[in-house]
Amino acid sequence: MYSTPSYPAASGPMVWLKRTEHWLDARGRGAWIAAMVAGFVVFWPVGAALLAYMIWSKRMFNRTVTTGPSRMSRRFGGSMMQSSGNAAFDAYKEDTLRRLQEEQDSFADFLGRLRAAKDKAEFDQFMADRKTDRPVDDTADAPRDAN
Template sequence: MNQSALIRPDWTPATIALMVLGFVVFWPLGLAMLAYIVFGDRLKTFKKDANDTVDGMFASCRGRFRGGRGRHPFRNATGNGAFDDWRDAELARLDEERRKLDEMREEFDAYVRELRRAKDQEEFDRFMRERRAEGKGDVPGFPAN
């Protein structure tokens, strides 16, 4: 840890002053600063342990909604082969529809970006024409119309 930092989880004059100020202003702030001073050096390991625990709990959920056999959360839920086959076909169809919708959304976003760029260019051109009309002169690098 960087020991040259002004505010670090240690008993430095700055952290003590912040703790006292926190108790004077609003007691939970002082308590939070005290907790930081005492337990702050363990926060990184606590966060890492908490993240590892949550990752372990949800590891089985990763990749389930990407389609494919055995990857959907409801696969083999009924035991009826005909129903399971129909469901898999429907889920594959829905996945394909979602892919098409995502592609359409990307195309629309690109279209809107191009419209905004064209509108910005038109506004800039109008500004430059008005500027020239007012007699403020040409701008180097901008073609005269």
């Protein structure tokens, strides 16, 4: 009979580091930050190395640590645009998402107008303060006599 060869159990620092990396990835960005802080507390070069690795591997700034689907899409079984199989519900969902997008766009326009009005009010206040702060000197515009 044919038997599969038995390989020695993989061990060593690289395997341990890889397992630790996967363990931290499974727990999210908070686990990476906690490990980094613990590294700084125990021995600062370890914390600095973890910080450098997090920046280099883009774990520090990405929204999700893992390359697979996000937690939200895994929880709901796929993307938000995936059909439910019910045409009436899909039409309702599409209409609701369209309405929410329109509300978001109109709110962004409102914020833009609000910022513009605030900027104009601040500029008008600056100009009013500038007029009252500067003493009016009619002789500044008059030509000087050369002696």
